[in-house]
Amino acid sequence: MKKMRVGLLFGGCSGEHEVSISSARAIAKALSTGNNTDKYEVLPFYIQKDGRWLAGSVPQQVLESGA
Numbered sequence: 001m002k003k004m005r006v007g008l009l010f011g012g013c014s015g016e017h018e019v020s021i022s023s024a025r026a027i028a029k030a031l032s033t034g035n036n037t038d039k040y041e042v043l044p045f046y047i048q049k050d051g052r053w054l055a056g057s058v059p060q061q062v063l064e065s066g067a
Contacts, residue, residue: 003041006031011047011062025063 010024011017031040044059
C-alpha cells in the first residue's frame, strides 16, 4: 500500500508559535507510531516567527528539539 503524504505546517508569526510546535510534535508522533507508520509519510514545514517557511531537515530538527 502506498503511504499517504501528510503536510504538517507549524510555527508561525503569532504568540502561539511554541504551542504550535508542541502540537505538531504530538501529531507527528501519532502519525509515525504503531500501524500509522505504514499509512502515512509526514512532511513537516516550519514557519519561522518572521514568516519564512522552511522545509527539509530544519523542520524535523525543530520538532525534535522544540526550538
